[in-house]
Amino acid sequence: MSGSPQTLELRIDSLAAGGDGVGRAADGRVVFVPVTAPGDRARVAVEPGGARFARGRVVELLEPATSRTDPVCAVFGSCGGCVWQHVARDAQLEARRTILRDAIERIGGIRLDAPPEIVACPSPYAYRSRTRVVVEAGRVGYRRRRSRAVCATSRCPVLVAPLEEALRALASRPPMDDGEWEIAAGDDGNVCTTRLGARERAPGRLVIHAAGERIERSAGVFAQSNALLLDPLARAVLEAAGSGERAVELFSGAGFFTIGLARRFEHVVAVEGDPIAASDLENNVGNAGLSQVEIVRTAVEHALGLPALARAAPDVVVLDPPRTGLPRGLAPAIGALDAARIVYLSCDPATLARDVSTLVPLGYDLVSVRGFDLFPQTAHVEALVVLERRLRA
Ligand SMILES: C[S@@+](CC[C@H](N)C(=O)[O-])C[C@H]1O[C@@H](n2cnc3c(N)ncnc32)[C@H](O)[C@@H]1O
Numbered sequence: 001m002s003g004s005p006q007t008l009e010l011r012i013d014s015l016a017a018g019g020d021g022v023g024r025a026a027d028g029r030v031v032f033v034p035v036t037a038p039g040d041r042a043r044v045a046v047e048p049g050g051a052r053f054a055r056g057r058v059v060e061l062l063e064p065a066t067s068r069t070d071p072v073c074a075v076f077g078s079c080g081g082c083v084w085q086h087v088a089r090d091a092q093l094e095a096r097r098t099i100l101r102d103a104i105e106r107i108g109g110i111r112l113d114a115p116p117e118i119v120a121c122p123s124p125y126a127y128r129s130r131t132r133v134v135v136e137a138g139r140v141g142y143r144r145r146r147s148r149a150v151c152a153t154s155r156c157p158v159l160v161a162p163l164e165e166a167l168r169a170l171a172s173r174p175p176m177d178d179g180e181w182e183i184a185a186g187d188d189g190n191v192c193t194t195r196l197g198a199r200e201r202a203p204g205r206l207v208i209h210a211a212g213e214r215i216e217r218s219a220g221v222f223a224q225s226n227a228l229l230l231d232p233l234a235r236a237v238l239e240a241a242g243s244g245e246r247a248v249e250l251f252s253g254a255g256f257f258t259i260g261l262a263r264r265f266e267h268v269v270a271v272e273g274d275p276i277a278a279s280d281l282e283n284n285v286g287n288a289g290l291s292q293v294e295i296v297r298t299a300v301e302h303a304l305g306l307p308a309l310a311r312a313a314p315d316v317v318v319l320d321p322p323r324t325g326l327p328r329g330l331a332p333a334i335g336a337l338d339a340a341r342i343v344y345l346s347c348d349p350a351t352l353a354r355d356v357s358t359l360v361p362l363g364y365d366l367v368s369v370r371g372f373d374l375f376p377q378t379a380h381v382e383a384l385v386v387l388e389r390r391l392r393a
Helices: 089-107 161-172 230-241 258-264 275-287 330-336 349-362
Strands: 006-015 021-024 030-033 041-046 053-063 117-119 130-136 139-143 150-152 179-185 191-195 205-210 213-218 244-250 265-271 293-296 316-319 341-346 364-372 382-389
Touching: 006 030, 006 053, 006 089, 030 041, 089 117, 089 349, 089 364, 117 230, 130 161, 139 161, 161 179, 161 191, 205 230, 213 258, 213 275, 230 258, 230 316, 230 341, 230 364, 230 382, 244 258, 258 265, 258 275, 275 293, 330 349, 341 349, 349 364, 349 382
Parallel strands: 030 053, 117 364, 244 265, 244 316, 265 293, 316 341
Antiparallel strands: 006 021, 006 041, 021 030, 041 053, 130 139, 130 179, 139 150, 179 191, 205 213, 341 382, 364 382
């Protein structure tokens, strides 16, 4: 189809993984419409495009959904950070549940008996203890929606108070050094503002506590960023891992789960590719007085062929990869470790479902799926799944 946009009346039925509302046109096309909510009835200008999918924008909201609420942020709509501030809390949780279930069923090809539980964040705002902002020519903010342009802001209501204060300070005296900056807080309120991309360790140190453990890391090293769900997240992963003789943890970072695993397993092999995170992990293991953690400082793609992994014979493999999921070819290597259980924490349901669909034919059953509301107001879904090795005949 080509030409100018066509205007249609559309009812929005659900929210898609990217955050857009989804409606179905009379001709069967699925139309994605930003800043809409389930139940909205709207006149929508639909871009010419494919026969099955199209993009649209609201020309007139004819009947607002009851699932709508008032956004609190001045830059909502232009900032690419939060896409669901106009969607009420319960509808956001329901959307996370549906997005996770759809990914597992459609991409993973596994039918779930019941919709997954979503562990809700106790507060819809003031929860985030780590964020990345861009600095460009004296402007500080986030990327605009579907654009590389900067949406300048000195306020961000999803940030915990000390972080919002640090953002205000950064925006009022922007650094000369353009690029990506991290603002992160420890749970004592200490804040580090760090230019990302430097090879050397940034000077700041941040401390968080979760599941009874103290984790310290260098500024700029990955950390779980929902201050209000650190403890439930750590406990859920550790509980799913259980206890036993041997555990392998891939993508261990500074040790957010590793220290707890080392209390539960006699031997833990932890693989981390970022040298600064791996050295933070070594310090955390030492500070906890633990000796049974073997740290493998390399990319997991290389680690799985190394003797430390080849002789690991783990009871469990715990994985927490980046959004891209497992690197190509890694799922069979993980299957070859022949662990009784695989505990996979993911920040992207689509790559998670893809990886699960590769692990299941290797002899595993998906036994539990749970979501975490780690980023209220955004369309992100964090998910924890457990796979168990099928009994052999
Ligand atoms: C989502 S973070 C999880 C970190 C840790 N589990 C935590 O909760 O803090 C992913 C980690 O994997 C590391 N990483 C990314 N790609 C990797 C790879 N190919 N091999 C090894 N580590 C990798 C990153 O440096 C980061 O520390």
